[in-house]
Amino acid sequence: DQQVKQNSPSLSVQEGRISILNCDYTNSMFDYFLWYKKYPAEGPTFLISISSIKDKNEDGRFTVFLNKSAKHLSLHIVPSQPGDSAVYFCAASEEGSARQLTFGSGTQLTVLP
């Protein structure tokens, strides 16, 4: 049973526009959420995170929004750049565990020049 779901396997966006990647989770014990970016043949690269006590966190072009009641988070990238083309993974962890990450299946983002 997947506790973290990314229902869109792929997304294409024009350069300069906004990219919105979505993630849903089922485990109400998750209290820390992260987004990672992954290029082929490389490991996931940490992008941005958010704690469950917040509903928004911003870092440059990247903003993560958390809606706890809907068990939904999203990553906004604006403006999108061709170098942003990669697989984006949503991940979550819960307090009291080893803080291991539970990952979604990823969304392939393609930013078209």
Next chain:
Amino acid sequence: EAGVTQFPSHSVIEKGQTVTLRCDPISGHDNLYWYRRVMGKEIKFLLHFVKESKQDESGMPNNRFLAERTGGTYSTLKVQPAELEDSGVYFCASSQQQGTEQYFGPGTRLTVT
């Protein structure tokens, strides 16, 4: 500051053989995690070390997998004997504290034939 490094980058072995993967975490990171991605599916947790102690090995698939972290520095993950279903990419990650972002290595691609 050097990132997480993993060796080898790729290993091809026959069923029944033994393979040992190595991970060097970021210096000063007490927390070390092993994850695995099989057949392009989700990245899944295997186990967690704090310094030299195993804190959680609930994700280890079976007793053919043995992880160690002697001295609390680098870690090894041994698969003995390897089976076809062990093929995948094995990632190592480290973090300074639990509940903070984890930094991933480039992964070891294991192919069992």
